[in-house]
Amino acid sequence: MQISLTSGLTQSPEGQELESILRSCVHCGLCNPACPTYNLLGNELDGPRGRIYQIKNLFEGKAVTHETQRHLDRCLTCRACETACPSGVHYAKLLELGRVEIAKQVKRSYLQRSIRKALCWIIPSTQRFGFLLTLARGFRPLIPFSTLKRHIPIAKAAGVWPESRHARRVLIIAGCVQPTLEPGIDSALARVLDQHGISASAFYSGCCGAVSHHLSAIDQTTTRIKAAIDALWPEIEAGIEAIIITASGCGAMLQDYADLMKHEPDYADKAAKVSALYRDPVQLIEQLTLNKVGQGRRVAFHAPCTLVNALKLEGRVETVLKQAGFEVLPGMQSSQCCGSAGTYSLLQPTLARQLRDRKLDQLQQPQPELIATANIGCLVHLNTASEIPVVHWLSLLEAK
Ligand code: SF4
Ligand code: SF4
Structure with missing residues (x-):
């Protein structure tokens, strides 16, 4: 990708990091299908490749508007795009730098x-x-x-x-x-x-x-x-x-x-x-070595994006729950965020609700006794609409 950052940036450590991340993107778009907002809205500018392009424009001194900021705000920072990217683009860092910069250039209401x-x-x-x-x-x-x-x-x-x-x-x-x-x-x-x-x-x-x-x-x-x-x-x-x-x-x-x-x-x-x-x-x-406390109870595990895409611990909680005697139901798409995402459910309530409802459809479909997760934000957000109790997986490990 051809990059010409504004002159003030090129020599700074931040500018060099930015340039290196931008250069690592080959613009292939393989990340787009993993992106929850791209899937929901169907707009290139609400997917990772489009956001990377907008951040590049921002740092090259091209005009950015409230609309650009809206596309960046709509990102969940779920990092599913990083997991999907074959070139190892550190998207989250790019977004962090881009959001700080656009806040300087575009004043919010x-x-x-x-x-x-x-x-x-x-x-x-x-x-x-x-x-x-x-x-x-x-x-x-x-x-x-x-x-x-x-x-x-x-x-x-x-x-x-x-x-x-x-x-x-x-x-x-x-x-x-x-x-x-x-x-x-x-x-x-x-x-x-x-x-x-x-x-x-x-x-x-x-x-x-x-x-x-x-x-x-x-x-x-x-x-x-x-x-x-x-x-x-x-x-x-x-x-x-x-x-x-x-x-x-x-x-x-x-x-x-x-x-x-x-x-x-x-x-x-x-x-x-x-x-x-x-x-x-x-x-x-x-x-x-855990006690077999699960007694075959059927659990759907919602793997938070932070557990899968940031901490890279996909599948590990599910294995522990199985060892503890639970039946962990398969088929949960860990790449699709539930919409909680830090303060996202408060700042983007409509999208957050749509993502939550999609996620709950998937989690509730096999009729589990419980839904378990590993993050307080996901737990509270899912519980606002779930017909099945949503709990932290750690609270399942003791005999009832
Ligand atoms: S972030 Fe990765 S997957 Fe997405 S367009 Fe760039 S290189 Fe391709
Ligand atoms: S962090 Fe999540 S919402 Fe944001 S661009 Fe990547 S996949 Fe899409």
């Missing part, structure tokens, strides 16, 4: 800016999010429509956390919204690990930065990552074995710390250490 600011202020704060959800729960009985009610999840129990008693020790990072929405997931993992000789400590370091990253709020993302690293560092120096987070979306963010902080001299090495210590729960649990 006052309403859009206010909504984005509000999301950045509320969601990463467990206190603010918890307060608002508790308030909403108070009004829940007064809401006349059950479809609306389902958008306000009911309060759940936190579950018992085992005493720390083993030499092997890991941290489970609580994250921001999960302790309010589904406080029992982390303690369920802690109990399973405890039964197998690993003590897990709950760790509250605030939001990992994924929410502001989704919203292209770069300064806030960097601040949050630094705060998380500072909070984790004493534990790392004390010799923690692994850093775990039970939401695969946040896990993908921790895995990216090394890349996101590589130009920050005081944090680059520490960020690389955090990324190296990060493990998805399945990477620990697949090493254990």
Whole structure:
């Protein structure tokens, strides 16, 4: 691909990275069939190849408009295109750079800016999010429509956390919204690990930065990552074995710390250490011999995009569930996002609903007893319309 970036960019490390990613795309379009928004909207500009072309134009100084921004906003960052691409194009990085740049060139409306600011202020704060959800729960009985009610999840129990008693020790990072929405997931993992000789400590370091990253709020993302690293560092120096987070979306963010902080001299090495210590729960649990708790129950597993395309752990949870005695139903298309995608379901509600309904049709079709997933966002989003309970797979590993 012929590329002529604007002169200010060509010598910068960011410009060189950008150029190298753009050059790796041969414009073959093999990624388009994997793209949920391309499949839904049928428009080249709402597929990965078209978006790459628009980002190239943007950095070459060609005119971009609100329409260009709309096509980039509609991307779920699901990275199915990266998995499908035979040339290894690092699309997510390109999109990240493109969204930041277009925000400088195309001013959003006052309403859009206010909504984005509000999301950045509320969601990463467990206190603010918890307060608002508790308030909403108070009004829940007064809401006349059950479809609306389902958008306000009911309060759940936190579950018992085992005493720390083993030499092997890991941290489970609580994250921001999960302790309010589904406080029992982390303690369920802690109990399973405890039964197998690993003590897990709950760790509250605030939001990992994924929410502001989704919203292209770069300064806030960097601040949050630094705060998380500072909070984790004493534990790392004390010799923690692994850093775990039970939401695969946040896990993908921790895995990216090394890349996101590589130009920050005081944090680059520490960020690389955090990324190296990060493990998805399945990477620990697949090493254990689990009890056969499944009793043949039929489960449809929704593999989050972050688990498949970012963490590259496709099929691993399904294997663990089978080993634990569940019947895991085949035929779920992991490449098609459920529409949750960070703040996407809030900012692009129409597309998110369409993607959710397509996904639920597929998950519910074989009539499972349960739908399991590995990310809090997918769990809550699917539960807003599912006729079958959607749970985190970790909460299935104990005998009922
Ligand atoms: S991103 Fe990959 S699959 Fe898509 S057009 Fe470029 S080279 Fe082809
Ligand atoms: S990240 Fe997902 S939605 Fe965005 S272009 Fe790639 S496949 Fe399409």
